[in-house]
Amino acid sequence: MSAPRTGPDALQRVFKTFADPTRVRILALLQREELAVQELMGVLGMAQSRVSRHLAILREAGLLEDRRDGTYVFYRFVAPTEGPWRDAWDLVTRSLRDGPTTGRDAAALSRVLEDRAARTRNFFESVGPEWDALRKVFNDDALRAQAIGRLVEPNQTVVDIGTGTGILAIEMAHLGLRVIAIDHSRRMIEAARAKMTPETRDRIELRLGEASSLPLNDCEVDAAFAHMVLHYLPSPADAIREMMRVVRPGGRVVVVDFMRHDHEWMRQELGVTWLGFSAEEVKTWFREAGLADTRCDECAGLSSSRELPATFIASARVPQRP
Numbered sequence: 001m002s003a004p005r006t007g008p009d010a011l012q013r014v015f016k017t018f019a020d021p022t023r024v025r026i027l028a029l030l031q032r033e034e035l036a037v038q039e040l041m042g043v044l045g046m047a048q049s050r051v052s053r054h055l056a057i058l059r060e061a062g063l064l065e066d067r068r069d070g071t072y073v074f075y076r077f078v079a080p081t082e083g084p085w086r087d088a089w090d091l092v093t094r095s096l097r098d099g100p101t102t103g104r105d106a107a108a109l110s111r112v113l114e115d116r117a118a119r120t121r122n123f124f125e126s127v128g129p130e131w132d133a134l135r136k137v138f139n140d141d142a143l144r145a146q147a148i149g150r151l152v153e154p155n156q157t158v159v160d161i162g163t164g165t166g167i168l169a170i171e172m173a174h175l176g177l178r179v180i181a182i183d184h185s186r187r188m189i190e191a192a193r194a195k196m197t198p199e200t201r202d203r204i205e206l207r208l209g210e211a212s213s214l215p216l217n218d219c220e221v222d223a224a225f226a227h228m229v230l231h232y233l234p235s236p237a238d239a240i241r242e243m244m245r246v247v248r249p250g251g252r253v254v255v256v257d258f259m260r261h262d263h264e265w266m267r268q269e270l271g272v273t274w275l276g277f278s279a280e281e282v283k284t285w286f287r288e289a290g291l292a293d294t295r296c297d298e299c300a301g302l303s304s305s306r307e308l309p310a311t312f313i314a315s316a317r318v319p320q321r322p
Contacts, residue, residue, distance in 0.1 A: 014084045017061050018092050022046070022169075023054050025105055027063060028096055030077035033109060033235060037073065043108040061085075070264050070275045115274055116234030117184070117210065123162070123271030124185040147237045148225075156222035159246060161211050161231035161239065166192025166204070172225075173203035180221065182209045212238040216246040223252040231274045233305040237285045237312060247318045253291055254315045255282065259298060259308030282314050291316035 019022060022044065029035060029043060040051050055075060058064045063085075066075045080086040098100055132152050148168075160169045163181035165188060181204055183189050189206050198203055209215035211226070211233050214251030224243035230236040243253045258276035266272045279296045286294045294316040 011084055013061070014088050017057065017063075018088050020054070022050075023058055023102075024092055024096070025101055026051075026054055026058065027077050027092075028102070029105060029109055030064065030075055030213075031079070033113065034074045035109075035112070036075070039112045042073075043105060043112060050115060060114060069260075070262060070267065071198060089143050113212075113234040116223070117212075120232045120234075120271060120273060121184050124183075125187050134211040148175065157215060157220070158223045158225055159214070159221045159243075159298065161214070161224065161226040161243070162232065163192055163206075164188050166195050166206075168227050170195060170200050173200040177203070179204045180207060180216065181205065182207045182211075182214060182216075184210050185209065214240060214242045214246055218245055219248040221251065222248060223254065223256050227256045228258075231272045236274070236277070237288070240285040240291075241289045244291055244318060249318050249320045251318050252315055253286070253318065254313070255309065256313050257282075258308075258321050259310040259312055263307070275308055277312075279312060279314075282312065286314065286316045290319065292319045293317045 025044065029040065035043075036049060037051055037175040039053070040046075040055075041048055043117065053082075055064065059066065064075050064079055065082065066073050067080050068074075072160055080089050098206060108265060148171065154179065157178045157180065158172055160172065160181045163169050163183045166181055169179045169181040169192065171208065182190060183192070186208060191202075193206055197276075207215045212235055226239065226246050229241065231238050240253070240255070243255075247253060260278050260281075262275060264275070266275065269274055279298065282296055283294050294314065296312055296314040299311045299313065
C-alpha cells in the first residue's frame with residue numbers, strides 16, 4: 001500500500017501532515033519497528049489520547065497499517081512510493097538525521113525492544129530444563145524432520161538459533177552436521193550442554209547470544225535454522241536479517257513457526273511474544289533481508305492434546321554477492 005495520489009490542490013494536506021513534529025517522530029519509529037500504542041506512549045512520553053489521535057491522522061493519510069495480535073494492535077509505517085507524499089517524506093527523512101529528538105527516540109526504542117527480549121529471557125530462565133515437558137504440546141517432530149530436509153548436506157555447518165535445551169541441535173549432529181547452537185538464556189545453554197553425549201559434543205558448539213545480534217561472523221555458516229523461535233523475539237525481521245548476514249552465498253535460511261492465530265493461552269502458558277505470522281509477512285521479511293527463492297508451506301496443527309494453530313516452513317537462498 002502507498003499513500004494516495006495527490007495533486008497541487010492537496011499539497012496543503014501533505015505539508016500539514018508532515019509539519020507536526022510528533023507525527024514525524026511516530027513515522028520514524030514505525031519505520032524501524034512495528035509498535036503498539038502503549039509502546040509508542042513510552043517512547044514519546046505522551047498520553048494515549050494524544051498518540052492515538054496522531055495515529056488516526058497518519059492512518060487516514062495512508063501512511064500506516066495496523067494489525068491485531070490477540071488483544072494488542074500494532075502499527076507499522078507504509079512508505080509512500082509516488083508523488084508529493086514520497087517527495088515530502090524524502091525531505092523529512094534527510095532532516096531527521098540531525099533532529100534534536102532522533103537520538104533520544106532511538107535509545108527509547110532500544111529499551112522497548114530490550115523489554116520485549118527480557119520478558120522472553122526471564123520466562124526461559126524460569127522454566128529451564130522443564131521446557132522439554134512444556135514444548136511437547138507442539139508435537140512437532142515431523143516439522144523438524146521436514147525443515148532439516150531443506151538444510152544442507154552432512155559435514156556442513158549450521159546455526160541453530162534459539163536452541164533451547166538442544167533437541168534440534170543434537171538431531172542435526174546425529175545427521176552429520178556441525179552445529180553452532182545459540183540461545184540467550186544461560187540456563188538453557190547449560191541444559192543443552194547436559195544433554196550432549198560424547199558423540200554429539202564434538203559436533204556442537206554452544207554460544208550465548210541474541211537472535212538480533214548473532215555471535216557469528218559474516219558468511220560463517222552454510223545454513224541458518226530457527227525452529228519455533230520467531231514468536232518469542234522482540235523483532236523477528238531483525239533476526240531474519242541476521243540469518244542472512246551469517247550464511248554464505250548459496251546457503252539456506254529456514255524458519256518454522258506458527259501461522260497467525262488468536263490462542264491467547266499461549267502467551268500465558270508458553271510465554272510467546274507474538275501470536276504467529278501471516279505468510280505474506282514472512283515473505284516480506286525474507287525479501288527485505290535480500291533472500292531469494294523463498295518458499296513458504298503451511299502445515300496443519302499437529303498436537304493431539306491441545307488445539308494449535310497451523311504452522312509454516314519457510315526457506316530461502318542467500319544469493320551470490322557482488
